[in-house]
Amino acid sequence: MRTSKIGLSLRYKLLFLLTTLPVLSLALYLFIATDLFKQDKIAYVYDSSATVSRSLATQMRIEMQGAYASLRTVVEYYDFAGKQFSPVAQDLFNKNPKIQAMAFFRHRADGNYEAMGTLGKPSDPAKKFLANEKSLVDLRSLAVQNTIWVGENNLGHGLAELSFRLGEKDAADHMVVIALYQADDMMNAFGAQGSYTCIVMGRGGKVSIDPEDAMPADVSVFQGLIKPKLSESTAESKLRDGRDYLISYAAVGMGDLFVVSRVDRAKALKAVDVLIAKSILFFVALIAFTVLISVIASGTLTSALRELFEATQKIANGDFNVRVEPRSRDEVGGLAESFNVMAAEVSRLMSETAEKARLQSELNTVKTVQETLFPPSQAQFGPLRITGHFEPASECGGDWWSYSKVGNKIHIWVGDATGHGAPAALITSAARSAAAVIDILPEMNPGKALSIMNRAVYETSKGKIMMTFFIATIDIDRGTMTYACASHDPPYMLRRTGRPLIKKDIVPLNDVNGPRLGDRSEFQYKDVEVSFTEGDMVFFYTDGLLDIQDPAGKKWGEREFYKSLLASANNGHDTESKISEIRDVIDGFRSGSSLIDDVTMVMVEFEATARAAA
Numbered sequence: 001m002r003t004s005k006i007g008l009s010l011r012y013k014l015l016f017l018l019t020t021l022p023v024l025s026l027a028l029y030l031f032i033a034t035d036l037f038k039q040d041k042i043a044y045v046y047d048s049s050a051t052v053s054r055s056l057a058t059q060m061r062i063e064m065q066g067a068y069a070s071l072r073t074v075v076e077y078y079d080f081a082g083k084q085f086s087p088v089a090q091d092l093f094n095k096n097p098k099i100q101a102m103a104f105f106r107h108r109a110d111g112n113y114e115a116m117g118t119l120g121k122p123s124d125p126a127k128k129f130l131a132n133e134k135s136l137v138d139l140r141s142l143a144v145q146n147t148i149w150v151g152e153n154n155l156g157h158g159l160a161e162l163s164f165r166l167g168e169k170d171a172a173d174h175m176v177v178i179a180l181y182q183a184d185d186m187m188n189a190f191g192a193q194g195s196y197t198c199i200v201m202g203r204g205g206k207v208s209i210d211p212e213d214a215m216p217a218d219v220s221v222f223q224g225l226i227k228p229k230l231s232e233s234t235a236e237s238k239l240r241d242g243r244d245y246l247i248s249y250a251a252v253g254m255g256d257l258f259v260v261s262r263v264d265r266a267k268a269l270k271a272v273d274v275l276i277a278k279s280i281l282f283f284v285a286l287i288a289f290t291v292l293i294s295v296i297a298s299g300t301l302t303s304a305l306r307e308l309f310e311a312t313q314k315i316a317n318g319d320f321n322v323r324v325e326p327r328s329r330d331e332v333g334g335l336a337e338s339f340n341v342m343a344a345e346v347s348r349l350m351s352e353t354a355e356k357a358r359l360q361s362e363l364n365t366v367k368t369v370q371e372t373l374f375p376p377s378q379a380q381f382g383p384l385r386i387t388g389h390f391e392p393a394s395e396c397g398g399d400w401w402s403y404s405k406v407g408n409k410i411h412i413w414v415g416d417a418t419g420h421g422a423p424a425a426l427i428t429s430a431a432r433s434a435a436a437v438i439d440i441l442p443e444m445n446p447g448k449a450l451s452i453m454n455r456a457v458y459e460t461s462k463g464k465i466m467m468t469f470f471i472a473t474i475d476i477d478r479g480t481m482t483y484a485c486a487s488h489d490p491p492y493m494l495r496r497t498g499r500p501l502i503k504k505d506i507v508p509l510n511d512v513n514g515p516r517l518g519d520r521s522e523f524q525y526k527d528v529e530v531s532f533t534e535g536d537m538v539f540f541y542t543d544g545l546l547d548i549q550d551p552a553g554k555k556w557g558e559r560e561f562y563k564s565l566l567a568s569a570n571n572g573h574d575t576e577s578k579i580s581e582i583r584d585v586i587d588g589f590r591s592g593s594s595l596i597d598d599v600t601m602v603m604v605e606f607e608a609t610a611r612a613a614a
Contacts, residue, residue, distance in 0.1 A: 022290050026283045033279065038272050045246050045268045046234040049261050052196050053250035054232060056189055057259040060200065061252050063186040064150055067162055068254075070096050071177050074119070075104060075166070084117050093119045100159065101126035102179040103136055109172050113140065116175075125155035129180040139163040140176045142206070148255040150200070151208040158184035160209075164255075187211065195268075196261045203256040222247065222260045236265065308339060315343060373432045375402050378576060381410050382476050383534070387575035388602040389583060397598040398424025398467075399542045400431055404439050408477050411439065411449075414602055415469040415517070416488065416542040427467055430460040431517070446471040446484035447527035450514065454486065454525070457518035466518040470540060472509075474532060474604070481538070483509055484527040487516045489543050492565065496535025500570045503562055509538070537575075537605045539565060544597030548586055551593045556586065575603045 070092075077089035085093070085104075093099055101120040105113045120126040129135070142149035143163035153159040160183040167174030190198050191211045200209035205223040218239045225235045225247060232250040239245050244265040249258045307324055314322040322343060326336040379386045388401050398417035403410060415431050417424035434456035438449045449471050457467050468488035474481045490510035494501055514525045548556040564585045568578040579601055586599075 022287045026287060030276070030279050030283055034272060034276055037275055038269060041269055041272060042236075042246065042265075045263060045265075046248060049196060049246055049248035049263055050232060050234055050250065052198065053248045053259045053261045056198055056261075057232075057250040057252045059189055060150070060186055060257075060259065061254055063183050064148065064162070064252070064254050067098065067179070067181050067183070068148065068164055070099060071102060071162070071164070071179055072166075074099070074102065075175075075177055078104060078116065080116075085119055090119065094121075098182045100180040100182055101129045102177060103130060105140055105176045105178070107172065107174050107176075113176070125153075125159060126180060128155055129153070129161075135161075136178055139178045142202075143176045143178070144169045144174075145204075146202060146255040146257070148257075149202070149208065150252075150255075150257065152187060152211065153180060155180070158182055158187045160187060196263050198259060198261040200252070200257055200259055203258065208257060218262075222249070225249065226258060308336060311339060311343075315346070373400060373402070373428060379403060381405055383607045384410055384474060384476060385575045385605045385607050386410075386412070386602065387579045389579050389600070391595065391599045393544065393595040393598050396422050396425035398428060399544065399598040399600040400428035401540070401600050401602050402432070402435060404435070406439055406444075408475065410474045410476065411435075412472040412474070412538075412540065412602065412604060413469075414471075414488065414491070414540045414542070414600065415467050416544070416598070416600070417467045418465050423465055427457060427461055427465050427518075430456050431467060431469070445527055446473050446482055447512075447525040450484045450486050450517070450525035451523060454517045454519075454523055455521065458521045461518050463518060463520075466516040468542075469517050472538070472540075472604075474606075479532050479606075480529050481532045482527050482529045483512070484525045485510070485513045486525065487513060489541060489546075491538050491540040493530070494537045494539065494565075494569050495533075496537075501566055503566065506562060506565065532606050534606055537569060537603060540600075540602040540604070542598060542600040544595065544599040545586075545601065547596045548590060548599065549593055549596060550589055551591050556589055560585075560589070575605050579603055 074085070074089045074092045074096075077086045077092065078084075079086040079089075093102065099119075099121075100123060101118070103118045104116040106116050108114050118130050120130050139149065139151075139161055140163060142151075143165045147169075148164040149162070151161045153161045160181045161178075162181045163176060163178040165174055165176050187209070190200070190209055199207055199222075201207045201219060201222060203223075203226060205219055207219055221237055221239060225233070225237060226249055227233055231253075232248070234246065234248040236244060236246055239262075245262045246265050246268060247260065247262045249260045251258055311322050311324045323340050324336040326334075374390060375388075377388050386403050388403075390397065390399055390401060392399070398419055400413070400415045400417075402413045404413075405411075413431075413435055415428065417427040417431075431453055434453045435449075438444055438452055450469060453469060457465075467486070469486040470483065470488040470491060472481055472483040472491075490508040490513075493507045493509055494505055495507070497505065509530070511528045512526045515523055546556060546558060546561060550556075564582050567585075568581040571578065571581065573581075582601065
């Protein structure tokens with residue numbers, strides 16, 4: 001066994017790492033911590049900026065909804081017959097102190113707008129607002145395009161321009177309402193956000209509200225940051241003054257208006273510089289303390305590790321009795337205890353591995369012996385064609401099938417022992433031995449054969465392992481088949497009718513039945529005879545065929561079994577092709593999943609004379 005050699009001691013390596021690398025490690029940590037703090041600070045500022053934008057957007061939406069509801073109520077009482085505001089509408093207008101002036105327009109079929117009427121308070125701003133035809137046309141156009149529009153108005157403090165469209169803009173009869181609205185709270189809110197500067201703009205880039213005229217040159221930048229499908233977002237961008245800003249926006253929720261806020265990035269991150277200075281002083285002190293502790297700890301730690309290393313060398317050389325004395329209750333002490341447990345476990349596993357190898361060798365021998373119990377998978381006896389298939393669920397199976405010829409009679413044997421594996425394989429060996437003896441006994445019918453096999457299985461397993469069985473004897477000269485059953489799944493006879501076979505043509509051979517072989521020491525099994533003519537087929541199988549599952553655990557079942565059996569029986573091929581077709585269907589259904597039980601299939605066909613001769 002090769003032994004590893006130690007070069008430079010772990011103690012010196014540890015001292016070297018703890019005294020030279022901490023500077024680089026802590027510098028990296030300083031960088032990471034500072035960057036994390038910076039990102040956290042940016043995230044905080046983003047969140048605050050988003051909160052400001054969202055809050056202003058919410059306030060603006062509530063104010064706009066109130067104004068919209070008030071104005072629409074007035075419009076609802078408009079007298080379209082007289083083309084004027086009704087007394088009720090005028091009364092509602094006069095009682096609402098926030099509505100200073102309003103104008104009502106209707107879109108005509110020729111594409112122009114017809115002025116339906118105006119209302120105004122006896123104030124100078126209201127008069128100037130209604131007299132400014134260009135402003136009214138612009139507001140009307142903005143309402144048509146954006147459904148609703150709100151902007152600041154310089155005619156008085158807290159005044160806002162409001163316009164909204166009633167109906168689809170492409171409809172010939174849509175209407176537009178334009179108003180001068182007293183919105184002191186909303187307008188004052190845009191000038192009271194501390195370090196944040198806020199404006200309102202449309203998606204098309206037109207500024208709606210900018211109380212301080214603070215950001216007109218940067219509108220194109222803000223417009224590029226607004227995402228088509230996001231109602232709110234944040235971003236970092238350099239504006240025309242050359243400085244970086246943290247920018248956020250939130251949709252007002254009415255029309256295509258957005259509240260946009262900005263804050264200077266450098267001012268927001270000023271606290272990061274203070275953190276860096278304090279962190280450097282702290283890390284210098286930490287490095288000095290780390291060097292002192294490493295000198296003290298390395299001696300104790302490395303001595304215990306060296307003892308463990310020497311013990312592993314002994315394990316490598318085959319000494320599994322070596323043990324290490326734990327000297328502490330920390331991880332190194334725990335490692336020493338784990339090493340002792342590992343050494344004992346390795347010793348035990350090596351003994352078990354040798355035993356498993358011996359058992360596997362014996363199991364392979366059983367498997368080899370069992371393979372000799374089965375006959376060739378295909379046989380031809382005159383017009384009688386036999387094809388069988390067996391697939392075990394493990395190394396050894398509990399199914400067994402065979403055939404033999406005694407005189408002009410053909411015996412078919414199909415059995416299934418309880419479970420699978422080596423114990424079941426031993427029972428099939430006993431059944432095979434009994435069948436070999438039965439073949440040489442004179443005048444032996446299936447019922448008597450089952451009684452003899454029952455005694456053999458019972459004496460072999462003493463009732464602990466039982467076996468279902470089916471024996472059929474085919475007399476070629478008489479064209480008959482005599483059978484007996486010991487609780488085995490009945491095979492199916494498919495008689496050739498000259499037409500494609502259907503489900504009702506599948507006839508189970510279940511006229512007689514008896515207990516499983518090995519259930520009791522003595523039992524007289526009965527048999528029954530059926531006719532067997534050219535073209536008739538019999539399909540024998542074990543219950544493992546119906547228990548086949550796909551990877552999801554779904555069983556193949558009788559329905560799919562009947563479909564596959566009929567499809568193969570109707571194809572006109574020989575028994576080898578029929579069995580092969582059923583196997584292909586099963587393999588496709590299994591998709592590689594393991595078998596739950598052994599699978600056996602045997603097909604016997606009384607072929608037509610010409611085909612048998614061929």
